[in-house]
Amino acid sequence: MDYLKINRDSWDKRTAVHVDSRFYDVEGFLRGKLSLTDIELKELGGVSGKSLLHLQCHFGLDTLSWARLGADVTGVDLSPAAIDQAKALADQAGLKAHFICSDLYGFGESLQAQFDVVFTSYGALCWLPDIQRWADIVAGSLKEGGTFYIAEFHPFYDVLSGYSYFHRDEPDIEEESTYTENDTGDTSPLVTWAHPLSDVVNALIRAGIRIEQLNEYPYSPYNCFDGLEERQEGRFYLSHNGQDVPLVYTIKGIKGA
Numbered sequence: 001m002d003y004l005k006i007n008r009d010s011w012d013k014r015t016a017v018h019v020d021s022r023f024y025d026v027e028g029f030l031r032g033k034l035s036l037t038d039i040e041l042k043e044l045g046g047v048s049g050k051s052l053l054h055l056q057c058h059f060g061l062d063t064l065s066w067a068r069l070g071a072d073v074t075g076v077d078l079s080p081a082a083i084d085q086a087k088a089l090a091d092q093a094g095l096k097a098h099f100i101c102s103d104l105y106g107f108g109e110s111l112q113a114q115f116d117v118v119f120t121s122y123g124a125l126c127w128l129p130d131i132q133r134w135a136d137i138v139a140g141s142l143k144e145g146g147t148f149y150i151a152e153f154h155p156f157y158d159v160l161s162g163y164s165y166f167h168r169d170e171p172d173i174e175e176e177s178t179y180t181e182n183d184t185g186d187t188s189p190l191v192t193w194a195h196p197l198s199d200v201v202n203a204l205i206r207a208g209i210r211i212e213q214l215n216e217y218p219y220s221p222y223n224c225f226d227g228l229e230e231r232q233e234g235r236f237y238l239s240h241n242g243q244d245v246p247l248v249y250t251i252k253g254i255k256g257a
């Protein structure tokens with residue numbers, strides 16, 4: 001199965017829908033808003049003057065938001081449609097950015113630069129079959145002493161949706177429409193793999209990332225799952241048997257000893 005082709009085709013279609021959505025609010029971004037959430041803004045901190053690599057950058061809103069905060073940014077994504085949109089948005093917004101269209105593993109093999117910060121977020125890891133290979137690329141992309149930061153949806157939610165929590169070599173094939181409010185009902189297939197928190201943490205440790213913090217949140221900053229309840233502005237909770245479900249985790253680490 002050519003999982004890259006399947007996922008590339010589906011993400012190309014999704015990109016066309018996402019750029020027109022209220023969910024992504026491109027107009028707001030062009031008026032000067034940041035697309036980043038309070039979680040990563042608070043935890044990653046200042047990026048001004050730093051080189052920042054954004055892995056799986058989609059159509060570049062978050063990448064360009066870091067550029068607006070003063071970072072020298074590079075974004076990488078599998079989808080040609082997403083990268084074309086990212087480049088067009090950079091021009092429209094008058095922001096300097098470098099965007100590369102590549103599979104993450106292919107990008108890792110051709111890596112020529114090292115960065116002060118490597119960032120990735122919300123819906124990135126499930127597209128990757130081999131989490132150790134991902135962590136090795138994260139570490140290889142960082143300068144010694146550089147910072148890695150991920151904010152990711154918590155895999156606990158996957159169990160409640162009927163998917164595996166633990167990693168299996170055999171992928172899941174999802175046929176679900178997308179998460180933006182203007183969803184067209186298209187259910188092009190997507191190929192995904194589960195990565196439990198322990199696998200992500202251990203892969204980063206083995207790759208040489210010294211983990212400084214691991215946090216879990218009982219809310220999502222995005223209204224992108226069924227059954228969420230906005231209890232505070234921009235904080236969407238899910239209750240299961242009367243208890244809050246962890247919906248996001250974050251990891252911050254430093255390359256080297």
Ligand SMILES: C[S@@+](CC[C@H](N)C(=O)[O-])C[C@H]1O[C@@H](n2cnc3c(N)ncnc32)[C@H](O)[C@@H]1O
Pocket residue numbers: 007011056057058059060061062076077078079082102103104105121122123124127128
């Ligand atoms: C949910 S989005 C990223 C989330 C980002 N926070 C956002 O909403 O803008 C997932 C992205 O991963 C990209 N992607 C999927 N598989 C990939 C791969 N093997 N290599 C690089 N990018 C990939 C997709 O093209 C898509 O743009």
